[in-house]
Amino acid sequence: MDKDIKISIKNLYKIFGPTPDVGLEYVRRGMNKSDLLEKQNHVLGLRDINVDMRDGEITVIMGLSGSGKSTLIRHLNRLIEPTAGEIRFGDEDVMQYDETQLRKLRRERMSMVFQKFALLPHRTVLENAGMAMDVRGQKTEDYEAEARKWLARVGLEGNENQYPHQLSGGMQQRVGIARALVSNAPVMLMDEAFSALDPLIRSDMQDLLLELQEELKKTIVFITHDLDEALKLADHLVILKDGEVIQQGDPQDILLNPNDPYIIDFISDINRARVLRVRSIMTQPDRDDIEYAGDITEKDNLETVLSRSKGDTSLTFRVVRDGQQVGALTMKDLTRALVPTEASSERDNRAN
Amino acid sequence: MATYDAVFSSLGLDDWCSEGKSDAPMSMAQLLSKAKGGEPAETSLWDLPFPSMDALNKACPAFPQSRELTKGLEEGFLAVKDSMSVVLDPITQPLSWALDGTLYAMLSAPWWIVIPLLLAVVFVVSKSWKLVGFVAASFVTLAFIDYYTYAMQTLAIIFVCAFLCVLLGVPIGIAMSRSDMMQRMTIPVLDMLQTLPPFVYLIPLIFLFSVTESKLYGIAIILYAIVPVIRLTNLGIRLVDKDVIEAADAFGMTPRQKLFKVQIPLALPNIMAGVNQTIMMSLAMVVIASLVSAPGLGVLVLRGIRNLELGVGLVSGLGIVILAVILDRVTKASLARINASQKH
Numbered sequence: 150m151d152k153d154i155k156i157s158i159k160n161l162y163k164i165f166g167p168t169p170d171v172g173l174e175y176v177r178r179g180m181n182k183s184d185l186l187e188k189q190n191h192v193l194g195l196r197d198i199n200v201d202m203r204d205g206e207i208t209v210i211m212g213l214s215g216s217g218k219s220t221l222i223r224h225l226n227r228l229i230e231p232t233a234g235e236i237r238f239g240d241e242d243v244m245q246y247d248e249t250q251l252r253k254l255r256r257e258r259m260s261m262v263f264q265k266f267a268l269l270p271h272r273t274v275l276e277n278a279g280m281a282m283d284v285r286g287q288k289t290e291d292y293e294a295e296a297r298k299w300l301a302r303v304g305l306e307g308n309e310n311q312y313p314h315q316l317s318g319g320m321q322q323r324v325g326i327a328r329a330l331v332s333n334a335p336v337m338l339m340d341e342a343f344s345a346l347d348p349l350i351r352s353d354m355q356d357l358l359l360e361l362q363e364e365l366k367k368t369i370v371f372i373t374h375d376l377d378e379a380l381k382l383a384d385h386l387v388i389l390k391d392g393e394v395i396q397q398g399d400p401q402d403i404l405l406n407p408n409d410p411y412i413i414d415f416i417s418d419i420n421r422a423r424v425l426r427v428r429s430i431m432t433q434p435d436r437d438d439i440e441y442a443g444d445i446t447e448k449d450n451l452e453t454v455l456s457r458s459k460g461d462t463s464l465t466f467r468v469v470r471d472g473q474q475v476g477a478l479t480m481k482d483l484t485r486a487l488v489p490t491e492a493s494s495e496r497d498n499r500a501n
Numbered sequence: 502m503a504t505y506d507a508v509f510s511s512l513g514l515d516d517w518c519s520e521g522k523s524d525a526p527m528s529m530a531q532l533l534s535k536a537k538g539g540e541p542a543e544t545s546l547w548d549l550p551f552p553s554m555d556a557l558n559k560a561c562p563a564f565p566q567s568r569e570l571t572k573g574l575e576e577g578f579l580a581v582k583d584s585m586s587v588v589l590d591p592i593t594q595p596l597s598w599a600l601d602g603t604l605y606a607m608l609s610a611p612w613w614i615v616i617p618l619l620l621a622v623v624f625v626v627s628k629s630w631k632l633v634g635f636v637a638a639s640f641v642t643l644a645f646i647d648y649y650t651y652a653m654q655t656l657a658i659i660f661v662c663a664f665l666c667v668l669l670g671v672p673i674g675i676a677m678s679r680s681d682m683m684q685r686m687t688i689p690v691l692d693m694l695q696t697l698p699p700f701v702y703l704i705p706l707i708f709l710f711s712v713t714e715s716k717l718y719g720i721a722i723i724l725y726a727i728v729p730v731i732r733l734t735n736l737g738i739r740l741v742d743k744d745v746i747e748a749a750d751a752f753g754m755t756p757r758q759k760l761f762k763v764q765i766p767l768a769l770p771n772i773m774a775g776v777n778q779t780i781m782m783s784l785a786m787v788v789i790a791s792l793v794s795a796p797g798l799g800v801l802v803l804r805g806i807r808n809l810e811l812g813v814g815l816v817s818g819l820g821i822v823i824l825a826v827i828l829d830r831v832t833k834a835s836l837a838r839i840n841a842s843q844k845h
Contacts, residue, residue, distance in 0.1 A: 228750055255753035267748035271766045271842065283762070284752050312842075332752070 674734025
């Protein structure tokens with residue numbers, strides 16, 4: 150299961166203001182965000198971020214607006230320079246890159262998808278999709294086949310010669326994704342890529358992304374403020390608040406063992422049955438003579454299992470992977486997992 | 502006895518004042534008061550003059566009069582004029598050649614080549630037959646009333662000057678958009694060029710260049726008309742969507758690629774609006790520049806004013822309006838085409 154670490158961020162700080170270094174000293178001594186703003190007139194962007202992003206996984210960085218998530222993703226390709234800290238890409242230190250190396254990184258190893266699409270309005274869809282190739286100095290004829298292939302893959306066959314303003318938002322973002330794919334970079338940065346789309350299209354796009362990821366196994370860093378989206382996509386979930394990582398890890402773990410009232414607040418509203426998967430709550434069977442009601446896979450979510458059980462809480466299901474049994478799931482465990490974390494009571498207390 | 506005598510004596514400057522007594526030429530007022538004879542009566546507080554240069558000069562003859570300021574400025578300019586000419590003359594000489602060459606080419610080519618050629622240009626930039634028809638009718642009318650030569654002279658000057666304005670103005674605008682320092686330094690100059698009455702900068706130009714040279718009016722027109730294209734290029738590039746710029750950076754564009762592939766194409770509607778303004782302002786200035794020997798319809802307007810020839814003045818004025826409408830419609834039509842191709 151352990152994959153290579155592709156991108157690693159260590160002790161990253163970002164402080165906005167006229168003299169960030171001075172601000173950094175105060176922050177290292179423990180000054181918090183509001184004090185820093187009030188007393189030093191500096192804005193704390195990120196504080197002591199440590200995140201490892203693994204090869205071929207989707208790392209989702211989630212937080213509300215102002216939590217620093219967009220700032221964080223822009224550090225990966227150094228669109229924003231950190232105040233202090235280390236950014237490693239594979240074995241290389243991105244902070245040591247000179248201009249040419251950095252450009253090479255952006256051109257060939259990291260592509261980016263933007264919240265507001267950021268397509269070139271004066272270029273056709275085809276030319277937009279081939280932007281990365283164009284930047285590398287290729288002619289339209291050279292990249293046309295590749296661009297057409299990926300445009301077709303994201304469902305835009307026949308739109309190649311249109312202009313971005315002739316497309317709907319969802320279609321424009323498909324161009325944005327095709328553009329990132331055509332660059333053939335191993336890392337894809339997605340900055341709230343689906344936030345500007347309406348819910349139905351958003352869900353379509355998430356499915357498209359998962360489908361592509363199944364096939365391409367890229368390293369994706371995805372920024373979102375939407376927990377449902379985060380849980381749907383994430384292999385590794387990082388939750389940011391006020392520029393700090395408050396919890397990171399397997400999304401199922403975070404859901405079952407939240408360690409911060411902020412996260413509990415967050416997860417109290419979601420449909421646990423849909424998000425939780427069998428693998429995170431299954432147990433190893435202690436006896437051999439259990440009567441199984443049926444086979445389920447570890448990737449199934451609890452909602453599927455619930456509907457199969459038709460509400461009977463005495464059943465036990467066998468969890469199989471590739472025909473082999475890997476565990477068992479009793480409906481009792483399932484019900485227990487669905488009990489919301491004591492968020493509601495805490496929220497009531499606070500309200501009183 | 503003048504009002505501010507006491508000021509100078511209290512500062513102990515009496516000696517310095519009396520030294521300069523005989524130097525300064527007498528003003529009319531001094532002559533008059535001398536003719537009247539005797540000291541003027543003690544002035545009341547109500548009549549206290551502002552301590553201006555002239556008032557202080559009355560109290561202390563060594564103090565310079567205000568007319569010496571303008572005189573000094575003139576002398577200073579005349580002193581540096583020759584060395585400035587040495588530098589400016591060769592630099593601006595190509596402008597004379599361009600103007601003379603274009604004027605010669607447009608006037609020596611027969612009308613049945615020039616008019617169709619201009620109509621072809623109109624069609625290429627506007628792709629509108631309606632506009633071509635309007636321009637054709639205008640030219641035919643102007644030619645029919647024997648204003649063809651004047652109109653073509655005016656057009657030739659505008660073409661050269663507007664072209665040079667764009668050639669110089671767009672790079673200046675780009676430089677301004679890239680550096681805030683450059684912008685801070687350029688804007689006062691642009692403000693000055695735009696507000697200074699055009700007659701005023703004709704004066705030093707007359708001193709610098711000979712009135713017989715065509716670059717004299719060329720420079721006057723360019724100085725006046727270059728402002729909008731600079732301003733709007735700067736504005737256009739600064740207004741380019743930040744998200745698109747960020748995308749260009751994220752995909753590793755060099756600053757040069759960013760400029761030519763993103764910034765200039767996206768700023769083009771604004772730049773073209775600047776070009777339209779520049780052309781219109783060249784037309785306005787080419788009329789004023791007829792004062793310094795610019796040929797064209799302006800000469801007729803000037804003749805109308807000087808000799809009170811009402812008919813000539815009105816008809817040539819109308820001719821200018823027709824040219825203005827043509828130039829405006831054609832540039833607007835091409836602007837509309839650019840806008841249509843890159844709607845957001």
